[in-house]
């Protein structure tokens with residue numbers, strides 16, 4: 001998969017795309033990430049990329065010329081064009097999985113108060129938001145998207161099952177995790193996890209996931225209930241008991 005990022009601050013991405021799972025995915029050739037500096041396409045002498053908004057209003061707006069020239073130079077055919085924007089569709093695991101199937105993603109990071117609308121209109125960008133809050137630029141949202149997409153690329157994670165058991169991916173929030181030592185400062189890890197009884201462990205994890213999801217994310221829990229028919233009889237029994245409580 002190939003990801004191109006158009007930004008005023010390419011250096012912000014450098015440490016993130018070079019480290020950990022992203023860095024390894026690039027080394028393995030699963031992922032090719034390129035950053036492009038919008039400012040380098042500015043045609044004016046001072047490389048200025050912002051101007052006052054028509055009609056007034058706070059802040060400055062990214063001017064169309066450098067972005068148009070950058071996109072003309074990179075080419076947009078066959079690429080999924082995404083403008084990181086708080087006005088966009090909210091990024092969730094379903095959308096992440098969809099994006100991971102693309103051959104090339106081109107991510108455009110806004111700055112200042114935003115971007116001249118003619119850019120997104122002309123090239124047909126879709127807008128994606130990472131949450132209902134405003135950040136100073138699209139670089140952190142782009143990194144969030146890249147990180148999430150990379151995790152679902154086949155072979156990017158050492159253990160592919162790790163992804164299926166994750167919060168949200170299974171439709172439920174993840175159960176609590178424990179590791180060595182079994183007893184720490186007077187607190188014991190749950191006995192069941194050390195029992196070696198695989199069925200009890202699986203059902204304990206399921207019950208803890210259910211409890212957390214009911215408590216913290218009733219929206220996810222309601223969606224989970226819609227597919228309760230796919231549960232086995234032990235899981236159904238646990239679900240019925242929790243619902244009755």
Ligand SMILES: C[S@@+](CC[C@H](N)C(=O)[O-])C[C@H]1O[C@@H](n2cnc3c(N)ncnc32)[C@H](O)[C@@H]1O
Nearest residue numbers: 084085086110113114129130134135137138141
């Ligand atoms: C200060 S924001 C501009 C916000 C814009 N004035 C608005 O109200 O929609 C500057 C840039 O940060 C990026 N950005 C900020 N918050 C974001 C979010 N929640 N998701 C994705 N991108 C975001 C966008 O690229 C945006 O152009």
